[in-house]
């Protein structure tokens with residue numbers, strides 16, 4: 196799905212989180228929102244997911260205005276920073292949640308739900324962990340379960356907030372490849388937030404470098420990793436990617 | 439870790455440097471036990487001893503009298519009405535406070551605690567002033583055949599006022615700690631607001647909720663001051679168990695008074711037992727104050 200962000204701005208009371216930003220994300224791209232803490236990355240991602248409404252501006256999906264679309268109707272697979280797995284449900288129930296929440300008419304029968312959950316557990320290469328609870332999983336396993344849960348609703352796009360932030364270096368490397376594989380397999384338009392420039396450069400097709408200030412977060416440069424490395428558009432980008 | 443060391447690194451004759459000497463420890467424990475014995479166990483024993491002073495039969499007979507049965511029923515009825523209502527209000531208040539940002543939030547939090555700082559007697563008087571026959575509202579309600587003061591609605595209102603904070607105060611810290619990420623995740627998965635509440639919010643707070651309900655229930659059954667003012671203490675009609683105990687005691691009917699007191703104590707002990715069981719099994723899901 197193609198995503199068009201048109202002059203989106205967001206303030207929380209007197210704090211400005213996003214200065215008006217515009218961005219066009221081609222269908223099927225793997226995009227990194229890269230920037231230091233406080234540059235409005237999470238805010239922009241939440242606006243895409245419908246968890247926050249912008250103060251002004253528009254969001255379009257495939258040319259259709261989606262600015263006022265409710266979070267439920269957006270069908271955005273969202274992976275939260277600390278994964279936000281349902282702590283009182285097993286892994287199986289976590290992944291099945293979105294399918295069970297569908298209105299009766301479009302809800303798959305029980306056996307079909309079980310089949311899909313099993314397939315997703317295979318996709319994330321953890322076929323055995325269905326009966327376990329989130330507290331019984333390692334950080335890396337939790338992240339993959341969160342990804343499977345988001346994929347279960349057959350989302351139109353995948354949004355991930357610092358998906359590797361809480362993991363140690365080795366697991367992080369593995370899961371980077373895992374996300375790349377899942378993206379290539381599903382072909383979903385994917386946006387992930389990171390403050391780690393290596394991660395953004397290695398993984399993304401398109402990198403969006405953001406900076407923060409009193410006037411709100413803004414986009415400094417949008418481009419392919421190699422172009423940003425070769426030709427940083429502003430002093431901020433140059434400093435940030437060489438830091 | 440030191441406990442995996444291959445040889446004993448702490449010979450028995452050395453005491454742990456962070457512990458006191460055995461004498462000091464024993465004295466401290468003795469003082470605690472003595473204090474408990476004097477202030478808690480002795481009065482409890484006295485209650486049961488007095489109740490059974492003239493044998494089991496006298497105690498049971500006094501509890502089976504018409505007025506006693508009416509008091510027991512009334513107390514259970516009041517708890518059965520006010521506890522679920524307060525649980526619902528408590529959930530709503532905690533939910534609003536922890537999941538939304540709105541103006542006047544700090545004021546609402548203060549308001550929830552108000553019943554703890556207002557004397558129950560004053561609370562009872564306020565209800566009498568608002569709903570008594572001399573007030574505009576009370577007069578109208580009486581004319582409609584729905585008296586509040588000296589009747590069940592007044593007692594329920596008084597009980598609810600006094601026990602309002604228990605559930606909300608128990609839930610607020612738990613809900614703040616859990617944040618709203620799981621609810622947001624459920625929303626992105628397509629769940630409606632009500633479904634999110636039912637399948638995510640409520641299960642996550644269930645033990646804290648039960649804990650709050652137990653505290654609320656204990657207080658609801660034991661409340662005296664506010665109920666004494668609004669009930670009018672009509673024997674067989676508006677006299678709850680605590681009120682009946684006081685009346686019987688004032689009439690020197692000590693077996694009857696203490697039998698009822700023993701029964702009320704048993705109800706409280708059951709609550710205490712359940713509460714302790716909860717604390718042991720689900721400490722991780724109660725608010726930090728109850729963790730060991």
Ligand SMILES: Nc1ncnc2c1ncn2[C@@H]1O[C@H](COP(=O)(O)OP(=O)(O)O)[C@@H](O)[C@H]1O
Nearest residue numbers: 207210211212231232233234235236237238239
């Ligand atoms: N719910 C909120 N209420 C108030 N301010 C917020 C809220 N969310 C974000 N902000 C502010 O918006 C700015 C951008 O935040 P965020 O989008 O989280 O940045 P990033 O994810 O890049 O670290 C920060 O100054 C932050 O304090």
Ligand SMILES: [Mg+2]
Nearest residue numbers: 236237238388
């Ligand atoms: Mg962030």
